[in-house]
Amino acid sequence: MFHAFLIKYAEIGIKGKNRYLFEDALMKQIRHALREAEGEFEVTKEQGRIYVRAEGEFDFEEAVESLQRVFGIAEICPVVILEDEGYEKLSKDVIAYVDEQYPDKKKTFKVYARRAKKSYPIPSMELAAELGGDILDAFPDMTVDVRKPEILITVEIREKIYLYSQSIPGPGGMPVGTNGKAMLLLSGGIDSPVAGYMIAKRGVKIDAVYFHAPPYTSERAKQKVVDLAKLVARYSGPIHLHVVNFTDIQLYIYEKCPHDELTIIMRRYMMKIAERFAHQDGCLGLITGESIGQVASQTIQSLAATNEVCTMPVFRPVIGFDKQEIVDISVKIGTYETSIQPFEDCCTIFVAKHPVTKPNVNVIKRSELNLQEKIDDMIEEAVNTAETIVVQ
Numbered sequence: 433m434f435h436a437f438l439i440k441y442a443e444i445g446i447k448g449k450n451r452y453l454f455e456d457a458l459m460k461q462i463r464h465a466l467r468e469a470e471g472e473f474e475v476t477k478e479q480g481r482i483y484v485r486a487e488g489e490f491d492f493e494e495a496v497e498s499l500q501r502v503f504g505i506a507e508i509c510p511v512v513i514l515e516d517e518g519y520e521k522l523s524k525d526v527i528a529y530v531d532e533q534y535p536d537k538k539k540t541f542k543v544y545a546r547r548a549k550k551s552y553p554i555p556s557m558e559l560a561a562e563l564g565g566d567i568l569d570a571f572p573d574m575t576v577d578v579r580k581p582e583i584l585i586t587v588e589i590r591e592k593i594y595l596y597s598q599s600i601p602g603p604g605g606m607p608v609g610t611n612g613k614a615m616l617l618l619s620g621g622i623d624s625p626v627a628g629y630m631i632a633k634r635g636v637k638i639d640a641v642y643f644h645a646p647p648y649t650s651e652r653a654k655q656k657v658v659d660l661a662k663l664v665a666r667y668s669g670p671i672h673l674h675v676v677n678f679t680d681i682q683l684y685i686y687e688k689c690p691h692d693e694l695t696i697i698m699r700r701y702m703m704k705i706a707e708r709f710a711h712q713d714g715c716l717g718l719i720t721g722e723s724i725g726q727v728a729s730q731t732i733q734s735l736a737a738t739n740e741v742c743t744m745p746v747f748r749p750v751i752g753f754d755k756q757e758i759v760d761i762s763v764k765i766g767t768y769e770t771s772i773q774p775f776e777d778c779c780t781i782f783v784a785k786h787p788v789t790k791p792n793v794n795v796i797k798r799s800e801l802n803l804q805e806k807i808d809d810m811i812e813e814a815v816n817t818a819e820t821i822v823v824q
């Protein structure tokens with residue numbers, strides 16, 4: 433029945449030049465997302481509104497699901513497009529529309545008409561009143577409520593006539609690409625994909641880095657991270673995923689440093705290396721899935737020790753969330769099932785029985801002196817040998 437969607441977006445903070453950037457980024461992301469839906473679509477901007485028009489047959493559910501992954505969309509309104517064939521025909525079509533969309537017909541409603549084509553012979557107010565009257569005649573149990581109608585039936589007169597009354601919620605946020613770029617430390621767990629999603633939702637484009645430790649972590653574990661990146665990319669657009677071979681560095685730390693400090697030291701090197709890729713890719717920050725107190729390496733002291741090596745801001749969007757709250761988001765965005773597959777990531781293999789929970793930065797730095805001889809070369813090597821996968 434539907435031919436198009438009217439895309440509504442929150443307009444706060446997008447005045448002037450920003451508005452064009454916002455709209456253009458939104459249209460780009462809409463086109464990208466709709467590639468997953470069956471059908472051909474045309475995305476246009478007209479008089480400050482964005483329309484998605486289907487060219488012929490399309491899968492309605494798939495199109496809506498795709499649009500619901502586009503940050504910046506506040507509401508998705510399915511639209512019926514009618515030819516302008518006179519008032520009688522329009523009235524008939526509007527009644528048929530109400531009949532089909534609202535089976536119980538006991539609703540309060542209002543008709544809102546807008547004449548974008550000024551040559552149309554009936555003024556907006558008159559058109560709304562006429563159509564409202566016809567609906568009442570056809571469905572006597574419907575009532576008009578001009579203040580707070582349950583259904584607002586909008587009729588827009590353009591070259592063709594646009595009819596809509598429903599609104600499906602979008603994901604909110606801002607279009608990816610309107611707020612720069614950041615580097616996500618993506619592991620195979622539950623938290624980091626959620627963290628990436630949350631930052632992308634604010635309009636930030638993301639790339640990612642994964643620390644792989646073969647043979648301690650399997651090919652399957654890497655594949656799982658690629659799969660997670662794909663799921664995040666459905667929202668964020670393409671992600672450049674850098675897969676860093678971290679084995680030698682891990683073994684070196686294991687050999688030279690106290691085992692209870694291993695996780696913290698390892699995490700500090702992860703951040704350092706991630707920053708290298710961040711600079712390379714033009715990112716202005718790092719993103720992690722850390723949450724205060726979740727594990728030993730995420731006590732406030734551990735976070736401080738990890739953070740100490742970073743020169744860029746580190747965004748930790750789930751920092752104040754309980755695990756269950758993070759799980760709820762991962763279920764909602766569709767990463768949960770993949771995250772709980774049982775492949776070890778590199779951290780779980782080298783964890784000490786009793787890791788320090790209150791590391792002292794000075795003590796950690798002293799331990800790191802044991803790495804002086806080779807670590808800089810090893811970091812170079814890890815950066816230079818990383819494999820970059822473009823995840824669509």
Ligand code: ATP
Binds near residue numbers: 721
């Ligand atoms: P997650 O569920 O995201 O794996 P986690 O609860 O397992 O998190 P940690 O293993 O302590 O927590 O990792 C904290 C954060 O460090 C992760 O959210 C992620 O951003 C980053 N991280 C951990 N391991 C890796 C890895 N192998 N590659 C890339 N980033 C990692």
Ligand code: MG
Binds near residue numbers: 621777
């Ligand atoms: Mg993890």
